[in-house]
Amino acid sequence: MIQRTLISVSAMEAKALPNSTTKDKRKYCVTCGTLATQEVLFKVMDATLIERYCDKCVTNVNI
Numbered sequence: 001m002i003q004r005t006l007i008s009v010s011a012m013e014a015k016a017l018p019n020s021t022t023k024d025k026r027k028y029c030v031t032c033g034t035l036a037t038q039e040v041l042f043k044v045m046d047a048t049l050i051e052r053y054c055d056k057c058v059t060n061v062n063i
């Protein structure tokens with residue numbers, strides 16, 4: 001398993017609902033698929049990985 005180190009957890013900006021002419025750029029929780037509210041940065045080897053979680057799932061991320 002690849003070692004990853006938690007760097008930070010930050011709240012995402014609240015996005016307005018997109019209208020029909022704009023692309024939906026909202027992000028969804030990687031665990032449960034609901035709208036993500038938290039952005040979590042990990043360091044994985046030499047790269048930085050961003051994963052997004054909802055409020056509920058982010059509490060399980062502290063690895």
Ligand SMILES: [Zn+2]
Pocket residue numbers: 029030031032033034053054055056057058
């Ligand atoms: Zn979730």
